[in-house]
Amino acid sequence: MSIRAILCTLLAVSVAWSHPNLKSRGGPQVYGACIKPNDIALTFDDGPYNYIRNISDQFTAVGAKATFFMNGNNWDCIYAPDRIESVKYVYSKGHMIGSHTWSHPDLRTFTTPQIQDEMFRMEEAFSRIVGVLPAFMRPPSGYYNDNVKNIAFSRGQNLALWDHDTGDADGNTTAQSEAVYNAVVDSKAKNALILQHETKASTAGTLVPYALKLFKSKGYNVRFSFPNPVPTVLNNFFIKLVTMAECLGVDPYQAVGVAQQQTSSWTCNGTPAPGEGCDSSIPCKTGKPDFIPALEHSGHVNITAE
Ligand SMILES: *[C@@H]1O[C@H](CO)[C@@H](O)[C@H](O)[C@H]1NC(C)=O
Ligand SMILES: *[C@@H]1O[C@H](CO)[C@@H](O)[C@H](O)[C@H]1NC(C)=O
Ligand SMILES: CC(=O)N[C@H]1CO[C@H](CO)[C@@H](O)[C@@H]1O
Numbered sequence: 567m568s569i570r571a572i573l574c575t576l577l578a579v580s581v582a583w584s585h586p587n588l589k590s591r592g593g594p595q596v597y598g599a600c601i602k603p604n605d606i607a608l609t610f611d612d613g614p615y616n617y618i619r620n621i622s623d624q625f626t627a628v629g630a631k632a633t634f635f636m637n638g639n640n641w642d643c644i645y646a647p648d649r650i651e652s653v654k655y656v657y658s659k660g661h662m663i664g665s666h667t668w669s670h671p672d673l674r675t676f677t678t679p680q681i682q683d684e685m686f687r688m689e690e691a692f693s694r695i696v697g698v699l700p701a702f703m704r705p706p707s708g709y710y711n712d713n714v715k716n717i718a719f720s721r722g723q724n725l726a727l728w729d730h731d732t733g734d735a736d737g738n739t740t741a742q743s744e745a746v747y748n749a750v751v752d753s754k755a756k757n758a759l760i761l762q763h764e765t766k767a768s769t770a771g772t773l774v775p776y777a778l779k780l781f782k783s784k785g786y787n788v789r790f791s792f793p794n795p796v797p798t799v800l801n802n803f804f805i806k807l808v809t810m811a812e813c814l815g816v817d818p819y820q821a822v823g824v825a826q827q828q829t830s831s832w833t834c835n836g837t838p839a840p841g842e843g844c845d846s847s848i849p850c851k852t853g854k855p856d857f858i859p860a861l862e863h864s865g866h867v868n869i870t871a872e
């Protein structure tokens with residue numbers, strides 16, 4: 567087979583892969599691994615916090631995409647001005663954002679209204695800040711039960727687990743965490759869905775540079791040399807660091823609309839504290855948050871302008 571023939575074949579398969587048909591998989595699911603071969607998805611939990619833009623920039627610099635599973639009120643409040651800007655920033659760079667619940671509780675211990683509330687408040691935050699409804703929810707520590715799963719599904723959200731844990735938030739040294747990446751490469755894993763934490767300085771400063779260099783240097787199944795940057799149509803084959811949604815071939819968001827105007831109700835005051843849930847003093851929110859679809863935007867603008 568000539569190189570030209572091989573390229574044509576690759577292009578044909580690539581077009582098939584990017585076909586929208588891939589997106590309908592029959593409703594939300596529990597995902598604990600990537601599906602597409604050669605894809606590696608690095609996912610960063612617990613922000614938005616201090617290292618999110620640094621990690622975002624490192625991925626952007628090598629043409630890779632990261633995934634951030636965010637909390638509303640954990641290490642900081644998502645409505646703090648700098649955090650709002652960080653969420654907008656990583657979203658604008660094409661990295662994926664997903665829900666990691668409002669307050670990072672063990673959802674298995676929560677009542678149905680409390681679980682609804684944890685998901686509602688993240689949908690509301692993303693809808694307000696960037697205008698998207700998340701399609702992925704990573705339960706804190708990966709803890710869920712049937713009730714958590716059913717509520718997530720009813721809200722249009724997949725459960726997002728992982729198949730490799732760097733242990734960066736569980737006391738692993740950077741060397742131990744690096745060994746997790748090495749193991750992925752050494753085992754010639756078909757793909758990998760890896761857990762890190764955005765809140766760790768050593769993750770931003772050491773692990774991310776290590777992982778990007780390692781996976782890039784291994785080429786991860788690269789068989790030919792292509793110009794740098796690789797043509798977009800070939801990215802499916804040769805750029806292996808993708809978002810979690812991309813490694814599954816599904817949409818990252820239920821809906822993409824328009825960011826909202828900030829108001830004084832964008833606050834963590836009167837919301838569940840880290841690890842806690844709504845209760846007698848904090849009403850549980852269980853409906854659907856306000857969302858501005860893209861098409862309504864111009865009407866919206868015209869009305870407010872007059
Ligand atoms: C910590 O590192 C070890 C060795 O690299 C690895 O096997 C383990 O999965 C990592 N994660 C945790 C949570 O310990
Ligand atoms: C990220 O942070 C590390 C450690 O502070 C620093 O060495 C590196 O230059 C930063 N990278 C970017 C892209 O900001
Ligand atoms: C009726 C009207 O004024 N429509 C305008 C609404 O705003 C958009 C731009 O945001 C204009 O293109 C429309 O003409």
Ligand SMILES: [Zn+2]
Binds near residue numbers: 670
């Ligand atoms: Zn977490």
